[in-house]
Amino acid sequence: MDFMIVAKTVGSLALVSGVLAVIISIADKVLNNYGQCKLDINQGQKQLTVEGGSSLLSTLAGQKIFIPSACGGKATCGLCKVQVLSGVGAGQVLPTEEPYLSEKERAENYRLSCQIKVKSDMQLLIPEELFNIREFICELVELEDMTYDIKRLRLKLPPGEEISFKAGQFVQLYSKPYGKVKEEVFRAYSISSKASEKDHLELLVRLVPDGLCTTWVHTALKVGDQVRVSGPYGEFYLRGDCEELIMVAGGSGLAPIRSLVYDVIEKGLPHKMRFFFGANTVKDLYYMEEFARIEKDYPQFTFIPCVATPEAEANWQGETGFVTVALENQVDSGQGKEAYLCGSPGMLSACIRILKSKGFTSDTIFFDEF
C-alpha cells in the first residue's frame, strides 16, 4: 500500500516535470531560437542570412559589414545609425536610443544598430560608403612616446592590402582582454598618417585615466603584436569649398589635423591653413619640429601652438592661454573659411562659440569629438 503511494507520487511528479520540461524546451526552440534571419540590404543589393540573437551592429560586423561606432556599442556615441525599414518590432525606439535620434530620423526609421537585436528578417538601408569599410589584422611596427601620456602607433597592413581613406577619418581599434578587462573593447582613433600612404596607418592614443582601450595600448601592447582595426569611418574630412582652413586641436586631437595638413600639401591644393594647437603645459606639446618644418617649407601653412599654463623653466615664447584666446584674436571673420576642430567636448564648445561669433556657420564648422 505504502509502496504504491510512493510509486504513484514519484511517478506523477516525474511525469509532470517531464511534461513541463518538454514544453519549456519546445518553447525555447520556438521562441528563443531566432533561427536564421534574412537581412535585405538596400532593396536587394545585398542579401545575407545570419544567426539571430545578437545586436545588429555585431551581426553585421560578423558579416564584414562595418557600421561605425566609437563607443563599442554602449550607446554613447550615436554613430551606428542605420535605417531599419522592417523587422524590428513596431518601430518603438528604446530609451537608450532616444538621445541620438531626432524626430526626422525616427520618422525615417533610423535606429541605433548597437541597441537593436536581430530577431527576424529585416530590411535595412545602409549608406554605400560603409561597404568600403574593411577589417585589417595589422602588425604594430612602431610604438613611440610622443609625450608622457600620448603614444604613436605605426601599424603595418597585411602584405598586399591597402586602406583608402580620406584625411580626417578614423579607424576602430580592437583591444584584447588584459588585467581586469575580460572582453574585447573597441574605440575610435583618428588616423594621423598621410592618406597617400596606403599600406601603413598611424594613430595617436592618449592615456585616459581608467580608460579600457587606452590603458591596453599603453600597458599591454608591444611592438610586433597583431592589432585588429577596421575602417575607415567618419564624416570628418576635407570639404575645401573655401580659401582658408582654420584647424584647431587639443591633445590627441592633433591626429586627424596632421593627416589633413599633409593631404592639402600633397594634393597641391591652394588653401591657406592655420593650425591652432592647444596644450595645457609645454610637456604636452609634440610634433613641434615637424610642424615648424612644414611651416618653413610651405608658406601656405601657419602653426600656432598655444600653451595654457607654461612651466616657468620651459621658457615658453609662443602663445599663452587657452587656444580660444588665440582663436579670438587672430581669426577675424568666417568669410571664405572652413573650420576643422578636434578635441574634448569643452574645447569644442568653446571654440564653436567663438567661431560662430565670427560668422562661421554649422555648414562651415566640422568637428570630431571622439
Add this chain to the structure above:
Amino acid sequence: MKENPRDALLRIDMEAGRLIKDGFLGTDPRPLSEIISQDLDTLAALEVSHVILGEAMRQLTRKGMAAMGEEVDTGDYLVKTEEYMGWLGCPFKDARRAAKRNTRVTDKATGQQMRWSDLSIHLIEEHAFFQGKGSPFRLEPEALAAFLRLPRPDRPAEA
C-alpha cells in the same frame, strides 16, 4: 535582503573592465541599493541632500571649465579641470553621458584635495551613488560634505 534584479543587471556593467577600468563598485560586496541607501542615511544624518552636493560640485567644475584648464581661485578653493576626448555613458542606463573631465579641487584653508569626474557628479546628483567602498574614485559622503562645507546655514539642507 535579496538583491533586486534590476540592481543585479546594473551591477554587471559596474564591474571592473566593463565601462571603466576599475569599475564603480571596488571591493564592495553589498547590493547596489544597499550601498546607495546607506550613503543616503549618512547624508540624512548630516542634513545634506545628494542633489545639493552634486550642485556644489558642478558649480566648482564649471568655474574650472571657464578658466579653460588653468587653475582658478574661487575664493575658498583652487580648481583645475582636465579634459579628454570622448564621452562616458552613465552605468544606470538612463541614456545620459558625461564628458571625460576630471576636476581637482584644493581647499585653500586646509590644503586638502579632492578629485571627481563629471560622471561622478551625475552619479551623486541623480542617483545618490558615491561608488562602492574600495573603488579608487569613491567619495565618502561625510568627507565630501565637510570638504564642500555643507550644509551651510544660509543654504537649505534639502533640494
Add this chain to the structure above:
Amino acid sequence: MRPPISPWIIFLASIITSNMILANFLGMCSYLSVSTEYKTANGLGMAVTMVLVLTSALNWLVYEYVIVPLGLVYLQYIIFIMVIAALVQILEMAMDRFLPEMHAKLGIFLPLITVNCAILGATLFQVIRHYDFLQSVLFGLGSGLGWWLAIDMLAAMREKLAKVKLPPGVSGPALAFIITGVVAMAFIGFSGIFVIQ
C-alpha cells in the same frame, strides 16, 4: 461547490478588502526589497499582475483536468509550483520575442516572481474556495492589481521618506514594516464591504 459570489465582487474584494499584502501578508519578500524605488516597484507590480492572471487561469485548468482526475491532490502544492515556474520561464521567452519593449522593462523581475508566495497563495485560495474558471481569473487579476497597488503605495512613501531625517535604525526594513502595518490598518476600514474570506 462554487461559491455563489459574483466574479466581479471577488475582483473588487481581492483588491480592497482581501488585499494580498495588506490583508493576507503574502508576497512580502519582494514587496519589501523592491519598494525602495517607485519606478522599479511599479514594474514589478505590473509583472506580478500579469503572472498572477496567467497562473490563476492555468492552475485552475491543471487542477480541474490533471490533478483531480488523476488523484494527485496530495501533490498539488508541488505541481502548482512547477507549473508556475514553467509558466514564468515561457512567459519571459515569449515577452523577449514578441514584446521586446515590455521585456526590457519587466523581464528582469520575472525570475523573482516565481518564488513570490502571493502567486502560489492565490492559486491555493482559489482551490480552497472552489472558485470556477471565471472567478479564478478575476481573483488572480484582482490579487495582482491589489499587490501592485500596495507596492506602489509603499514605494511612493519610501521614496518621499528617503529624503527625511529619521531616528537612527528606523529607516530601511523597519520603516517598511511600520508603513505596511499602518496602511494595512487603514485598509481594515474597508472590511465588511465585500466578504470573500
